[in-house]
Amino acid sequence: xxxxAHRGTHPPLIELMLARLREFVREPEAxxxxxxxxxxxxxxxxxxxxxxxxxxxxxxxxxxxxxxxxRKTLAGSKDxxxxxxxxxxxMRALRNGDVHVIVTGGNPPTYRFDPTREExxxxxxxxxxxxxxAAGRTEPWQAxxxxxxxxxxxxxxxxxPGIISLGIMNNGLWSIGxxxxxxxxxxxxxxxxxxxxxxxDFLMAPIIARLAFLGxxxxxxxxxxxxxxxxxxxxxxxxxxxxxxxxxxMWGAVGMLMGSRARTFEAAxxxxxxxxxxxxxxxxxxxxxxxxPDVVQPFIQALPLTALIDAMRGVILEGSTLVSIWHELAxxxxxxxxPFAVALKIFRWR
Amino acid sequence: xELAVRCQNLxxxxxxxxxxxxxxxxxxxxxxxGLLGPNGAGKTTTIEIxxxxxxxxxxDVEVLGRRWKTDEQELxxxxxxxxxxxxxxxxxxxxxxxxxxxxxYHRGKTIDELLGLVELEGKRGSWVVKxxxxxxxxxSIACALAGDPDLLFLDEPTTGLDPQSRRQLWNVxxxxxxxxxxxxxxxxxxxxxQTLCDRVAIVDHGHVIAEDTPKALIASLGAxxxxxxxxxxxxxxxxxxxxxxxxx
Ligand SMILES: Nc1ncnc2c1ncn2[C@@H]1O[C@H](COP(=O)(O)OP(=O)(O)O)[C@@H](O)[C@H]1O
Ligand SMILES: [Mg+2]
Numbered sequence: 220x221x222x223x224a225h226r227g228t229h230p231p232l233i234e235l236m237l238a239r240l241r242e243f244v245r246e247p248e249a250x251x252x253x254x255x256x257x258x259x260x261x262x263x264x265x266x267x268x269x270x271x272x273x274x275x276x277x278x279x280x281x282x283x284x285x286x287x288x289x290r291k292t293l294a295g296s297k298d299x300x301x302x303x304x305x306x307x308x309x310m311r312a313l314r315n316g317d318v319h320v321i322v323t324g325g326n327p328p329t330y331r332f333d334p335t336r337e338e339x340x341x342x343x344x345x346x347x348x349x350x351x352x353a354a355g356r357t358e359p360w361q362a363x364x365x366x367x368x369x370x371x372x373x374x375x376x377x378x379x380p381g382i383i384s385l386g387i388m389n390n391g392l393w394s395i396g397x398x399x400x401x402x403x404x405x406x407x408x409x410x411x412x413x414x415x416x417x418x419x420d421f422l423m424a425p426i427i428a429r430l431a432f433l434g435x436x437x438x439x440x441x442x443x444x445x446x447x448x449x450x451x452x453x454x455x456x457x458x459x460x461x462x463x464x465x466x467x468x469m470w471g472a473v474g475m476l477m478g479s480r481a482r483t484f485e486a487a488x489x490x491x492x493x494x495x496x497x498x499x500x501x502x503x504x505x506x507x508x509x510x511x512p513d514v515v516q517p518f519i520q521a522l523p524l525t526a527l528i529d530a531m532r533g534v535i536l537e538g539s540t541l542v543s544i545w546h547e548l549a550x551x552x553x554x555x556x557x558p559f560a561v562a563l564k565i566f567r568w569r
Numbered sequence: 570x571e572l573a574v575r576c577q578n579l580x581x582x583x584x585x586x587x588x589x590x591x592x593x594x595x596x597x598x599x600x601x602x603g604l605l606g607p608n609g610a611g612k613t614t615t616i617e618i619x620x621x622x623x624x625x626x627x628x629d630v631e632v633l634g635r636r637w638k639t640d641e642q643e644l645x646x647x648x649x650x651x652x653x654x655x656x657x658x659x660x661x662x663x664x665x666x667x668x669x670x671x672x673x674y675h676r677g678k679t680i681d682e683l684l685g686l687v688e689l690e691g692k693r694g695s696w697v698v699k700x701x702x703x704x705x706x707x708x709s710i711a712c713a714l715a716g717d718p719d720l721l722f723l724d725e726p727t728t729g730l731d732p733q734s735r736r737q738l739w740n741v742x743x744x745x746x747x748x749x750x751x752x753x754x755x756x757x758x759x760x761x762x763q764t765l766c767d768r769v770a771i772v773d774h775g776h777v778i779a780e781d782t783p784k785a786l787i788a789s790l791g792a793x794x795x796x797x798x799x800x801x802x803x804x805x806x807x808x809x810x811x812x813x814x815x816x817x
Contacts, residue, residue: 226674226677228671229672231673233672237665238658238665241665242658242660242661246660405657406652407657409622409655410650413621414645414650414716415673
C-alpha cells in the first residue's frame with residue numbers, strides 16, 4: 220500500500236476536498252451570498268419586529284363628516300393608528316393588511332374584519348375596549364400592568380435559530396447540488412469515473428469541505444442576534460457546533476442526492492425547490508409548526524429541517540444538552556446516511 | 570504476441586441508432602493503434618466501451634488481458650484516459666489539477682515529471698480557464714499519464730488545435746511510446762493517423778471497413794490515383810466509401 224508521501228500528494232479524499240475549497244474561495248460571489256443571506260434576513264426581521272413596545276393596531280375608518288367623532292375617539296388611544304379609507308378601498312385595505320379592522324356606523328358600531336387573522340381579532344378587541352370606555356362603560360377595576368420583556372421568549376429570539384438553520388439548509392443544498400451538476404455538464408464526472416478514484420470519496424469531499432465555512436456561517440447571525448437584540452445564547456458552544464455540523468452534513472448529503480442525477484441546472488433547482496420550499500412553511504422557520512393539525516405532526520417532526528430547527532432552538536434558547544435532543548440528532552443522522560447511500564447508488568457519472 | 574486490447578463483435582445501440590455494429594479489432598502491446606473515421610462513425614462509443622465507461626449491448630472486450638466485470642479497480646490503475654470533451658475545473662491551477670489526478674494512483678510519476686512531460690512547467694500556477702486549447706489538451710494528457718499507464722486511450726486528442734499545438738502533442742505521445750506505452754487513439758485526421766499509428770482501422774457506420782498499416786492501406790489503392798499526388802488515407806477512405814472523410 221503506497222502512502223501519500225510516496226505519491227507526493229495528499230490522500231485522494233483530502234485532495235478532492237482541497238480542490239473543492241479552492242474552487243469555492245476563488246468564487247467570491249459564492250462567499251458573499253453565503254454570509255449576506257442570514258444578515259439581510261435578520262435585519263429585515265429586526266425592522267419588522269422592533270424589540271420595543273408592541274405594535275399599534277391599524278384601524279380603518281370610512282372618510283366622511285359623520286365619522287369625525289369616531290375618528291377622534293380612536294385616535295385618542297396610543298394603541299391605535301387610524302387610517303381614513305374611501306368606501307371603494309376598504310376591502311383592498313383589509314386584504315393587504317393595511318388595516319386590521321374597519322369600523323363603520325356609530326351606535327352600536329360595526330366591526331368589519333377577517334376572524335382568521337390573529338392581528339385582526341386582537342384589533343377588534345382593542346377598538347371595542349376603547350369605544351366602550353368612551354361610551355361611558357364603568358370599569359370594575361383598573362388592573363396594574365406589569366410590563367416585562369424576557370429575552371429568549373420574544374419572536375426575534377425564536378426566529379434567529381430558524382434563520383441559522385435555513386442558511387445551513389440553503390448553502391448545503393444549493394452549493395453541493397449545483398457543483399455536482401456543473402461537473403456533470405463539463406464531463407468532468409465522466410473523466411473522474413474513468414480514473415481509479417473511489418466514488419465514495421468524490422461524494423464525501425464537498426460535504427465535508429463545507430464544514431470549513433460553517434463556523435462563520437453560524438456565528439455571524441448568532442453574534443448579530445446577540446449584539447443587536449440581546450438574544451440569549453444559553454447552550455454551550457460545543458453543543459451549538461455539533462448541532463450545526465450534524466445539520467450541515469445532513470444538508471450536504473441531501474444536496475448530493477438532489478444533484479445525483481440531474482443533467483441541467485433547471486432540473487436540479489426544480490428538485491431542490493420542490494423539497495425545500497414546503498419545509499420553509501412546515502418546519503416552523505417563521506411561525507410555529509404547532510399551527511398545523513395533529514394528524515400531520517408526525518410527518519412534520521420527521522422532516523430534516525424541523526429536526527435541525529428544533530435542535531438549534533433547543534441548544535441556543537433553552538440550553539438543551541445533546542442528550543436531551545438525541546431524538547432530533549437521530550433524525551438528522553438518518554437524513555444524512557440514507558440520502559448519501561442512495562446518492563452513491565444512483566449517481567450519474569456521465 | 571500479447572494483446573493490449575481485444576474486442577470482438579462489439580454492439581451498441583441508442584434507441585434506433587446503431588452506434589457500433591459488430592466491431593472487432595486487436596491492439597498489440599507497445600503499438601499505437603488508430604481508429605480513423607468520420608464524425609458519427611462510432612469511435613467515441615467504441616473507446617468508451619473499452620474504457621469501461623459504457624456497457625456494450627453485445628460482444629466481448631478484454632483489456633490488458635483483464636475484464637471490466639471482474640478487474641475494474643486494477644484496470645483503472647493501469648489505464649490512462651483522455652476523453653473527447655472533458656473541461657477541467659476553471660479555477661484550479663495546472664499543478665493542482667495534476668496533483669488531484671495523481672493522488673488517485675498508487676504508482677506513477679511525480680508532479681514535476683508530469684509537468685515536464687507535457688511541457689507545462691511554465692504554466693504550473695495558471696488557472697485552467699487561462700490556458701489555450703493546446704495547453705488544455707496537454708493538461709488532459711498529463712492527467713491521463715499520472716498513473717504511469719500501460720495503455721493510453723485518446724479520443725480525438727488534436728481536434729480543433731492549430732498545427733503547432735498538434736505537433737507538440739504528437740511529441741508528448743512519441744515520448745510515451747518510446748517508454749514502452751501502448752496507445753489507442755481515435756481521429757478523423759488522416760495525417761495524424763499516418764504520423765502516429767503503426768496500424769489503423771478505418772471505421773464507418775459502426776464497423777471496421779479496412780485495417781492495416783497506413784502504408785499498406787495506401788498501397789492497396791493501386792496505381793492510378795497515386796500518380797497525381799502521393800496517396801493518403803483520405804484517398805483510402807474515398808475509395809472504400811465514395812465519400813470524403815471530413816464531410817461525411
Ligand atoms: N448518448 C447518445 N445518445 C444517442 N445517440 C448517441 C449517443 N452517443 C452517440 N450517439 C450516436 O451514435 C453514433 C456514434 O457516435 P460516436 O460514437 O460519438 O461517433 P464518433 O465518435 O465516431 O463521432 C452517432 O450517430 C451518434 O449520434
Ligand atoms: Mg467522437
